Amino acid sequence: MTAGRLCPVPEPWTRVAGPPPSRREDPPLTEITRTVHRHTGHFLEDFRPGDVFRHKGGKTVTEGLFTTFTEFSMTSNPLSKNARYARAYGFDGLVCPPGLAMLVAFSQTVEDVSENARTNREYIDMRFGAPLYVGDTVEVETKVLSVVPHRKIENLGIVHVQSTARKNVGAPDEGVVMTWQRRVDVFKRDPDADLQEGEARPDAVDCELWLPPYDEKVDYASMAHLSSGHSYFEDFEPGTRIEHSRGRTMTSEHIHLTAVLDNTSQVHCNQFMIDQDPARYVGGQLIIFGGIPFTLSLGLSCPDVGDNALGDIVYPTGRHTAPLFAGDTVFAATEIHGVRDLPGRPDLGVVETKLLGHKFVRTTDEPVDPDAPSGWGKVQIFELERHLAVKRRSHYA
Amino acid sequence: MTAGRLCPVPEPWTRVAGPPPSRREDPPLTEITRTVHRHTGHFLEDFRPGDVFRHKGGKTVTEGLFTTFTEFSMTSNPLSKNARYARAYGFDGLVCPPGLAMLVAFSQTVEDVSENARTNREYIDMRFGAPLYVGDTVEVETKVLSVVPHRKIENLGIVHVQSTARKNVGAPDEGVVMTWQRRVDVFKRDPDADLQEGEARPDAVDCELWLPPYDEKVDYASMAHLSSGHSYFEDFEPGTRIEHSRGRTMTSEHIHLTAVLDNTSQVHCNQFMIDQDPARYVGGQLIIFGGIPFTLSLGLSCPDVGDNALGDIVYPTGRHTAPLFAGDTVFAATEIHGVRDLPGRPDLGVVETKLLGHKFVRTTDEPVDPDAPSGWGKVQIFELERHLAVKRRSHYA
């Protein structure tokens, strides 16, 4: 050990020394005379239509974050797995799949909007814009659109908000990554507080999916074996329901995953809180953050629906229809509702779908559930309208 | 929130807008009139000797993937932990340990080769070539060498394949990372289908371990404290068995790890499938992907065997001899079978070993297992012949 070796700080940095070590036997610590309980998140009466929250933190997408969430959900689109493929397609590098963009952007809003929520009621008009890459920093703002008391439950109300996620604020590659609305059931802090009812108009946010050009000089066909062969635009026939083959069992990993996303809602990670009053919480156990089945359903459907998408355009509506717990196995299906041309882009088409997530639970119900093996019942957990921009085989394979 | 702020896309990118939000109250969704069940992976009758699968996806090694798998397995070779050491040795940066290279390359072949397999029977002639770095993209091809019906089990057969993993295809730093053969027991889809028997010759793949030069200008000795002091070439004596001291308990983390590797085999991650018919599956529970004990055995042996290796050359044979489950604790041992000079490289030698993985299970058998504490039996789970290129103390310490 080179004692006392000089490590000069770079100019104009400064240095600050702590107290000498002997200090720790010094005078006793200050007497503590008051205790402050910090609480985080807003309650129903705190929301005022027209107000805007500029959320804390922001989040830079690292290669750690990218891999954890792209892969836990079994995403298979090579744009998110194979950098040489992504670059050949005109992207700067590996592209965050839409589920990861959603997880990063949405989680930034949790402390302000839904830390004290009972449930997330509905996603509305979730639109994608600029591609999100490793190294990009996402920052999010949320505008309150309306606050309405719950018709039946006294201490509850419905908050309707619009959130927008931008990347690299102030830098040349700034862009809107996503914008969406959601409605969420939020608890009152004070049962007697008056609500700030009313309505504000959503902002007209410039958020349209950025698409790299079709480049005739690129030999796309030479890379066609890297994506699934049955998920080009020509393959989708309205009226079809595709049952995706894979299932994925969730474990207590969800606590870690949720923390990594900055989602601070205590119903996902504080078992002690649940244990004190299990009856108050759904299922009497930690509930898995909705962003997990959202992203996992997208991932499980990817080989059949998303492998040849250049991007997701919009999710007009979405909702969670049942909770997910550690130990449950998630499956997904996709309904094809429409196909249409994309003006100006003969190489692409739009596929309009409904993505469905489900699980099975043991049951003794009669008659037997026709969609489940004997002794089991099928439980729908998630649904999402989803429009994708999909490559045509004629141009890419 | 700056409403409608313009975020121009870079030329020549285009943009695509979704439908207006009002659309979601529009005409009802298309009626679903047919359901398609997607299945993935090939069955026994699909394999034809001489055919080549160019596997989907490909995988770019991110810093997230690198850290998860290098560290979960307790790898201790500084080439995979300390970038200044790796660079001083002539590598471009942190080097993927052989277990990670194997996991990445092997997993790419699962969907096509073994998604519908019963067991992986044998690894044969697994050879390493170019070093794999963070940022490299791996793509893999597999050639079918033979298909043989199982002698006893009717719906089963043995598929013999040769796989080769390349990195950065088409780029100047392209290289073969690994090539290997394996034999795997695959189920038939249709019991009446004819097999495509026969034999194809393995390709002569240019895959030899790349070694950085010994550079007399580098002060290797100044870094010698960073690797273990008892694992130089001079330390290995044929006829010795080394019991490695550490154990590592596996948890349900294996489900997440396996997903991150793109290994889609359902016996590792679909608990619902197991619960429907536990008797059909080994142990009636999720089985841990063989790549996990493979890599973990390499990691546990690293302080004693791998710390001063510049690379693994070849694994002539390898096999899993018992399954591994969540809750099991993995241990490893290494037998030293031979040592030899490396022509042209007086600074290195080749150590020929057999790597063994084992666990202990509770038992009431008599007599007591001499290799296990009372009440426990030792179960061999993995064995791998392994040849390494190891530094000589004379040149490096």
Place this chain on the structure above:
Amino acid sequence: MTAGRLCPVPEPWTRVAGPPPSRREDPPLTEITRTVHRHTGHFLEDFRPGDVFRHKGGKTVTEGLFTTFTEFSMTSNPLSKNARYARAYGFDGLVCPPGLAMLVAFSQTVEDVSENARTNREYIDMRFGAPLYVGDTVEVETKVLSVVPHRKIENLGIVHVQSTARKNVGAPDEGVVMTWQRRVDVFKRDPDADLQEGEARPDAVDCELWLPPYDEKVDYASMAHLSSGHSYFEDFEPGTRIEHSRGRTMTSEHIHLTAVLDNTSQVHCNQFMIDQDPARYVGGQLIIFGGIPFTLSLGLSCPDVGDNALGDIVYPTGRHTAPLFAGDTVFAATEIHGVRDLPGRPDLGVVETKLLGHKFVRTTDEPVDPDAPSGWGKVQIFELERHLAVKRRSHYA
């Protein structure tokens, strides 16, 4: 598959081929005639005052390591989450939070110092210096200061050491990242061995917190919404105890986390060892590595205490007061003991605190614990004196 395609190695690299594949049916393997049991780590009698361990490995901070540990602990300071914010403040990029720097540096010392320890008794005078970034490589040395037999337990003694972590040794951006002392209870290997008692003086290590300058040209206020609004220097009043609102349940994830840190102590990851003799180990189960509650307590307190810190200066003392197990939920509180100016830096002040971690356990004790809900008792698990350099609202918001 392009058989035999030439992949020339870059000059002056060489290549080494393994034996031909046929070899694997060759002569039988060497007979194993002796077995060596490798043990790692030092025992009490191995420590000699004045000796220095230069620890193995070293560790490069990857984006995978960074994200896993910054986020699992719910750190909220934007310096560790938002690269554009960190750069605007004068840092090179995302800054490792102090808990991560501590985990990386401390873990490097485990094999040599505490692999055979019973408990870590005390942290003393833990000081921070240069900021730690993604891409930096940490290497650590430890000097033995004293060895003292335990007063009551015969096979045990107290080892007092001083450790220092440097980054990028030999490179222009080299710097001391941390230095600290600790006292640890270590077992003897041989009950009859003599101890090497005595005392060595700690080295005078040049380790003072590096602080980027206050730059009047930077619009700090435009970023003030990204950190919490109630944790500026002006907000801290001595005599206050802040109960932080969030809890975080730890799962068996701790085994994986500990492996990723290179902490090889078997009491954290070897369930088989515990199962053989549960009574010997605290709680008869795997115990969570102390670095986990250390870091988690820092993270849980971050919104209220650390969000506007430019760095932690020193932890004069710290200790673990009860073990943590999988399933426990961790909470934290901070006592404010003093505030003072920072000479030469009117934009900053020093806040002197005591960080406390606790959990709750079920109990039937009477009378009821006033700090816990009925049926539960509060258990203090960790305490740390902590001095931070905190921004003044007057200059930054």
